[in-house]
Amino acid sequence: MNTSTEPGLLVVRTVADLRRAVAGFRKAGRTIGLVPTMGALHEGHVSLVKGALERGDVPVTSIFVNPTQFGPKEDFSAYPRDEEGDFDKLRDAQCRIAFAPTKDEMYPGEQLTTVTVAGITDGLCGPLRPGHFQGVATVVSKLLLMAMPDRAYFGEKDYQQLQVIKRMVRDLAMPFEIVGMPTVREKDGLAMSxxxxxxxxxxxxxxxxxxxxxxxxxxxxxxxxxxxxxxxxxxxxxxxxxxxxxxxxxxxxxxxxxxxxxxxxxxxxxxxxxxxxxxxxxxxxxx
Known part of the structure; x- marks a missing residue:
């Protein structure tokens, strides 16, 4: 298992190592709180880790820039990435596990299965970003099933995304609680992103x-x-x-x-x- 040299944060790269790490905390009687992210972390993400800690969960943060939720003219290649900086922020926030998989680990071989949530994706960002919410729902369902948390934490800034995930979990009877956390803003009101x-x-x-x-x-x-x-x-x-x-x-x-x-x-x-x-x-x- 690939682990951090710093105490407190365990960095894992594979699903197998993630499950072993989570199982260790489960054996000790702990609950798990998943914080899915695409990295380039800021105080908004940190607030999700803190939210997990406040509820007594062991925070598990995923860092994965998911290619399937970007359109052909969107900013996937230019999306900000700062893995070491992200790990430093997670250590400071007392996150316990960072899951930072490769694309091949998340999507091994040909992928024939996707998750689509209809209705609430028909408006707002849905028509403007074709395939985006299918990519989001699919990767989040994979992360939930990989980590098997008690709760998963998402910011309300991406409100449509939050509602899509809540509906997916409800409709598929997934045994996870989805927790929406308030938008974190700069002092002048700009939502952190x-x-x-x-x-x-x-x-x-x-x-x-x-x-x-x-x-x-x-x-x-x-x-x-x-x-x-x-x-x-x-x-x-x-x-x-x-x-x-x-x-x-x-x-x-x-x-x-x-x-x-x-x-x-x-x-x-x-x-x-x-x-x-x-x-x-x-x-x-x-x-």
């Missing part, structure tokens, strides 16, 4: 407009000042006026079904995706 490092200084300033508009729309639809469509249209125009190159969507949806709403009468999310230069930003707020 591995892709934020793509932003230039000027784009970084413009990016704040997304969070500000999410707050504006949430307030407007909560008190009924505007309909969801009116508030969203105004926010989209404000982003374009503020320097965003493309506003892919800005809308208010039901918190569970992700269907667009005209008026808020229950749990809802205001959710947006837009592009600044080469960077695609997504964010959302509860209403």
């Amino acid at each position: 591995s892709r934020n490092r793509y932003l230039s200084a000027e784009e970084r300033t413009k990016a704040l407009g997304m969070y500000k508009q999410l707050v504006t729309v949430a307030d407007a639809v909560r008190d009924g000042t505007k309909s969801c469509a009116e508030a969203s249209a105004a926010a989209s125009q404000a982003l374009r006026d503020g320097g965003f190159d493309i506003v892919e969507y800005f809308t208010v949806v039901d918190a569970d079904s992700l269907k667009p709403l005209e008026h808020v009468a229950g749990p809802a999310r205001v959710i947006a995706a837009a592009r600044l230069g080469r960077t695609r930003l997504i964010d959302n707020l509860a209403v």
Whole structure:
């Protein structure tokens, strides 16, 4: 087994070694909390590890840039990677196991099986990133079955992804609890993301407009000042006026079904995706 020379964090590269490491903690009566990531870790990821620790779970963090969730024109080859830096952050966060497999370990030989979640992938990012959520659902199902955790932790920033995974686990009767954790933000409100490092200084300033508009729309639809469509249209125009190159969507949806709403009468999310230069930003707020 390939292990870290530093105490506390065990680095494993194979499914067999991951299962042996998890079995050791199971034998000691511990529960397991899986934190799936694509690396380039930041405080948002660290908060998921802390969430596992707070619930008494042994944190297991996977680091794997999953090629099947990237489209042909997306940033797979350029996606930020910093494995040693990631391991340092995990040590500091008291993570116990880091699972960092190769592509061949995750996808050995010809792969004939995929997982598709319909309905809640029909809107938002679904049509804009064909095959993306199939790639996400497939790799997450593999990671869950490899680690067999009690709980798995995901950030609410990728809200549609979180709902897809929750639905997959429910529909397939998988014995895992999916825990959504609050979005971690910079002091000025920008949601933390591995892709934020793509932003230039000027784009970084413009990016704040997304969070500000999410707050504006949430307030407007909560008190009924505007309909969801009116508030969203105004926010989209404000982003374009503020320097965003493309506003892919800005809308208010039901918190569970992700269907667009005209008026808020229950749990809802205001959710947006837009592009600044080469960077695609997504964010959302509860209403």
